[in-house]
Amino acid sequence: MTNQQSNRFFFNVDWITILIYIALCAVGYVNIYASVHNTTDTSVFNFGSNYGKQLIYVIAGLVLGFSILLLDAKFFSVFSPIVYGVTVLLLIIVLVVGRNVGGNQAWISLGGGFRLQPSEFAKFGTALLLARYISSFSPKFRDLKSIAFAGLIMGIPLVLIMLQPDAGSALVFLAFMFPMYREGLSGYFLLIFLGMIVLFVADFLVPLKVLIPTILLIGGFFVYQNKRKQKVMFSAILVTIIAIAYLFVVKLAYEKVLKPHQRTRIELILGLKIDPKGVGYNVIQSKIAIGSGQLTGRGFLQGTQTKYGYVPAQSTDFIFSTIGEEWGFVGCFVVIGLFLFLLLRLINLAERQRSTFSRVYGYCVASILFFHVFINIGMAIGIVPVIGIPLPFISYGGSSLWSFTILLFIFLKLDSNRMGFI
Numbered sequence: 017m018t019n020q021q022s023n024r025f026f027f028n029v030d031w032i033t034i035l036i037y038i039a040l041c042a043v044g045y046v047n048i049y050a051s052v053h054n055t056t057d058t059s060v061f062n063f064g065s066n067y068g069k070q071l072i073y074v075i076a077g078l079v080l081g082f083s084i085l086l087l088d089a090k091f092f093s094v095f096s097p098i099v100y101g102v103t104v105l106l107l108i109i110v111l112v113v114g115r116n117v118g119g120n121q122a123w124i125s126l127g128g129g130f131r132l133q134p135s136e137f138a139k140f141g142t143a144l145l146l147a148r149y150i151s152s153f154s155p156k157f158r159d160l161k162s163i164a165f166a167g168l169i170m171g172i173p174l175v176l177i178m179l180q181p182d183a184g185s186a187l188v189f190l191a192f193m194f195p196m197y198r199e200g201l202s203g204y205f206l207l208i209f210l211g212m213i214v215l216f217v218a219d220f221l222v223p224l225k226v227l228i229p230t231i232l233l234i235g236g237f238f239v240y241q242n243k244r245k246q247k248v249m250f251s252a253i254l255v256t257i258i259a260i261a262y263l264f265v266v267k268l269a270y271e272k273v274l275k276p277h278q279r280t281r282i283e284l285i286l287g288l289k290i291d292p293k294g295v296g297y298n299v300i301q302s303k304i305a306i307g308s309g310q311l312t313g314r315g316f317l318q319g320t321q322t323k324y325g326y327v328p329a330q331s332t333d334f335i336f337s338t339i340g341e342e343w344g345f346v347g348c349f350v351v352i353g354l355f356l357f358l359l360l361r362l363i364n365l366a367e368r369q370r371s372t373f374s375r376v377y378g379y380c381v382a383s384i385l386f387f388h389v390f391i392n393i394g395m396a397i398g399i400v401p402v403i404g405i406p407l408p409f410i411s412y413g414g415s416s417l418w419s420f421t422i423l424l425f426i427f428l429k430l431d432s433n434r435m436g437f438i
Contacts, residue, residue, distance in 0.1 A: 028432040029085060030365060036358045037081075037409060037424060041074045041417070043351060044410035046316075047338045051331040053317055066331050066412050073414040080418060081425035089433035092426055093151070093373050096144035100169075103141030106134035107176040120182045135185040136419035138173040140426065143380035145169050146192060150199050151373035157201040166196055183278065184391075184403030191387040195379035199372075215259060219266045220282070231259050282401055298334065299398045301327045306340030306348070306397060313344030331412040333404050336396040351410070355389045365431050374430040381427045385420070 049067040062068040092099075106124070114121040115131065123131040146169050149155070155162030170189050177186040190209075197206060218227055235256030242248040270279060280296075305321035308314065319341035321327055327337050339347050359382050366378025385408050392407040394400035406416040 030361075030428055030431055033358065033361055033365070033424070033428060034081075036354055036361070037421075038078075040351075040354055040358075040409035041077070043339070043354075044335070044407075044412075044417075045070055045074060047335055047342070047410065048331045048412045050317055050319070050342055051322055051335065051338045053323070069414070070412055070417075073417045076414075077417050077421040081421045081428075084422065084425040085429050085432065087429060089430050092144055092377075092430065093148055096141075096148040100141040100145040103134060103138040104172055104176065106132075107138055107173055110134050111176070111179055114180070120180050122177075122180045122182050122185070130414065133413075133415035135173075135177045135180070135182060136415040137422070138177070139188065139384055139419060140423040142170060142173055142189065142192065143377055143384070143423065144426070146195065146380060147373045147377040150196075150376045151371065154372070155200070157196055157199065163201070163205075166192075181275075182404075184405045187391075187403065188384060188387050188405060191383040192380060194383040195376050198379050199376060211259070212262065215262055216266055219263050224263065227263060228260055231256060235259075278401075298328050298402060299395070302334050302337040302396045303398050305337040309341040309344035309347070311345050313340075313342045313347055316342055318342060329404075332406060333392065333402070333411065334396055335407055335411045336393050340396070352389075352393070355385070355408075359386055359389075362427070365427070369431065369434050371430070371434065374427070374434060377430060378427050381423050384423065 045067060048070050052066045110122060110124055113124065115123040115125045117123050117131075122133055122135055124134065125131055146166060149166060149169060153162070155166070157163050157166070170192050174186045174189040177189075193201065193206065193209065197203065222230075235252055238252035239249050242252065270282075274282075301321060305319065305327055308321065309319070314320070317323070319338065321341050322330060322338050327334050330338055336348070336351075339351055343350075362378060362382040362385070366375050366382065369375040369378060388405055388408050391400055391403065391405055392411070395402045406413055408420045409417060
């Protein structure tokens, strides 16, 4: 690389996003250290501990990220089918030889205490192929064929992850609906998705003998109002039938597909069950930890909930409870502010792309990160079910940190070359 090329490389890269990334990784390391700290071992370089391993993951992630920035931007478009294929192959392999952790066969053991979680890497593989499909064929998502093909790209890894079974990681793939919406997918699909959520909740809170007549009444009203518009009338009838059938499918899936602990988590969120010593214990302790932090927190290494290990999975799924207890509302505000700034920055960068591939991929990155942040923090404060997905760049784990790093830095590379990659 010549000096002129090197200067252009450093000038074009969005260093603001990289600084946010480094800040979030630093927040993660500090709070992982706090979550597993003990007075007998105060070394910050104990590589046998979670925080020591996380330091290795962060350094390796930085090397990986900057290595991506040195690649040709066209590499990611050209080889996206191969990347997608490799990640799908890993998802198949983990079903055969994977290690079962916490009831999910989602890990491939690499030896030395290190494990690889293919579902994390499937996210950027899927994002790349979806961006390639949309940029190559310019679908407007107005016909069933284009929607079905995009759905297949998302659906293959989603189904394989569900077989592990890891419902939390599988649900993340629904985030790809937002880039599709940006590229022309009808807003009706988002309304249908929202309606499915509403009906899902209503199925538990309202008896079927009340819910079904209500749906029939609403459907009948739309049919009557549009009796001279046959297409709208038949659509209303079809939606009504599907909605009623969906209620029975939800009941069946709830009873036959979900595991007992997953059913309990849903019941806890909906207020149908109180289980302070069982499945609900994690969330209760997390909320106590966050609430006890008040405005400025108890102070670094001073959190009692953190220090005495009351919150399970505190360095992974519930890392936000450590932030809340030791750094208080101010710390939570800063972390959420960093994520919000990052998401807005990514959307702004995506909109300035000249390449459809780069724009779609940028929206995929923003959507995946938003889904993770919203669900993870929502779990910690008890407003969404506990489905076990990490907080990007902050939760402990090499697979999640590296996959998010790859996801982000590929887009930064595409953005740095936005004037030359069409």
